[in-house]
Amino acid sequence: xxxxxxxxxxxxxxxxxxxxxxxxxxxxxxxxxxxxxxxxxxxxxxxxxxxxxxxxxxxxxxxxxxxxxxxxxxxxxxxxxxxxxxxxxxxxxxxxxxxxxxxxxxxxxxxxxxxxxxxxxxxxxxxxxxxxxxxxxxxxxxxxxxxxxxxxxxxxxxxxxxxxxxxxxxxx
Numbered sequence: 001x002x003x004x005x006x007x008x009x010x011x012x013x014x015x016x017x018x019x020x021x022x023x024x025x026x027x028x029x030x031x032x033x034x035x036x037x038x039x040x041x042x043x044x045x046x047x048x049x050x051x052x053x054x055x056x057x058x059x060x061x062x063x064x065x066x067x068x069x070x071x072x073x074x075x076x077x078x079x080x081x082x083x084x085x086x087x088x089x090x091x092x093x094x095x096x097x098x099x100x101x102x103x104x105x106x107x108x109x110x111x112x113x114x115x116x117x118x119x120x121x122x123x124x125x126x127x128x129x130x131x132x133x134x135x136x137x138x139x140x141x142x143x144x145x146x147x148x149x150x151x152x153x154x155x156x157x158x159x160x161x162x163x164x165x166x167x168x169x170x171x172x
Contacts, residue, residue, distance in 0.1 A: 029068075
């Protein structure tokens with residue numbers, strides 16, 4: 001017999017296992033941690049309200065779909081800007097102020113390049129490279145084919161490579 005999402009213990013386990021993933025998924029879309037937390041919370045509230053209709057093995061898809069729809073509802077008319085702070089460049093000679101300045105400038109340029117990616121490419125890139133999700137897992141979260149995820153990643157990597165090449169050519 002399949003577990004029931006309406007059982008409190010089952011629901012609490014799902015919440016503990018999935019909340020951070022859902023929050024990060026929304027955060028990569030909007031760049032606002034508070035908004036991401038609110039949307040993730042609302043997604044789980046809706047899961048609880050609809051627990052009788054949601055099959056246990058479809059919970060992740062339901063929660064991610066709800067989160068995505070809530071995000072789209074909230075941000076339909078505003079442009080999303082992402083402040084990407086997770087990437088850390090390797091530590092080198094921290095005594096050199098010129099190195100510090102160049103590192104900070106490069107980090108800012110990379111963050112801007114990632115933020116400038118179209119939403120679909122940015123979320124696939126961050127989910128894969130930061131959260132280490134496979135293309136298959138990302139496809140399930142986003143409700144698209146694995147091929148679509150692969151194409152988005154390819155396009156994101158090409159755009160980022162081109163931007164990095166621009167930085168090098170202009171010695172930015």
